[in-house]
Amino acid sequence: MLMKLHDLTTLSTETPGGEAAKVRGLYLTEEMNVREVVVDMNGLLDLRAIAMPAAAFGTPDVEAGTWPVDITTEAIKGCEPVRQEPESALEKVKDMVFSPLPETRGTLRSGEAYKGLSLDLNEGPVGRVLDIVVDTDTMMVPFVVVETGSWLPDRQVLLPTAKINSINWDDGKGKVDATQEEISAAPDVFENDQITTTGSGTLLTYYGIGA
Template sequence: MLRSLKNTLGYVLLAEDGDIGRCQDFLFDDTDWVTRYMVADTGQWIPRRKVLIAPRFLSEPDWPAEKFPVRLTKSEIEGSPPLDIDLPVSRQHEEALADYFELPLWWAPGLTGDTADGDAVERGGSGVVAALIDAAAPEADDPHLRSLSEILGYTVDAHDGEAGNIADLMVDDDGWMIRYLVVDTGGWLPGRKVLLAPTWLQELNWPEKRAVVDLTREAIEASPEYEPERPIYRAYEASLHQGYGKHGYWESAEE
């Protein structure tokens, strides 16, 4: 099921033994477009503290109640490496987080978030994380780790002019892949939203806060309108990709 990341901001986070705060943001890498962490604000429980929670510890949200279950205890979260709110997330912080929770390093060669053989690393593992940390070359900070709050509002440029602004990201809640950018076409096509896959971007200019998509405004105008109150079904996605002359991300998985 495809879900809005923006809509979950502010959701109450429920650990296995109590309330731990609220969902403040999400971090994703702009190479594979996979959600890597939720940023949790621990609020009054631990004032002025933020922690990163990997998606594998998140359960299905209670959408009507706006609550997000977390498969960790309050003690485990309290003992995790705190996030420096004034600095970018460093590779050293991610390594410390991976070591604490026995997680694989998603940037290590051949890995995308799981171990090399595709099996998840369980808490209380056998030192595989330490070995991966030695094998992966660390950087001062991660230039590809970006936040949802950062990208919202970015201008989207088509080949022949501005097409709108990024209003949301749609994520597959099975693997936390970001499948679409929700683009508000604004003054060009008032009151309309469309979906664009991140793989259709030619350029993502973070300093200028602009995304360039490999499409024309005419193609975007002719695409099926996205209605946030309606679920996104495969038939809609197929129509969307066909209209743009693009292959669906699900087609390679079915081959």
């Protein structure tokens, strides 16, 4: 299933003990594979946001608003908190509700960090990354959603991450191996703001990926 990061963070999951936990974010490898899913424990473990292994998560149930996870209580207790434990209960609540996740965890980078990246071609700009798209079956990120600039106004396009050659995190820019003509003529694969497997396959074929 293909889902935007924004939509994944509206889901909740349930621990083996029956406690509800809200999905907070993701941490990715340099190759843009999801390694960890961050969840707010909502009272369990003193409100900590912890990083669970992405491999433990199944296929989201969008209608129910849940993301099943197969993990033991003991394994949850061994999951690392994503930031230092606040000193007071009030600080814990503020931290959980208002504070963004740290941009990096070791060699991993938060999925939120990709939002706002400026993507450029040799001939000019592509636009700004609005969101990333996760394949929850493979835990890979095959696409980013890009808001194009003045060269293609009022458009959001889906760009394969395989076309992003490099990212310079110091200046928040990425280089794209495509042309403005290719991007402007790419098929629109959004259906009710969602991306279907068929549509994503059509787009990858259009860009010559996996052919």
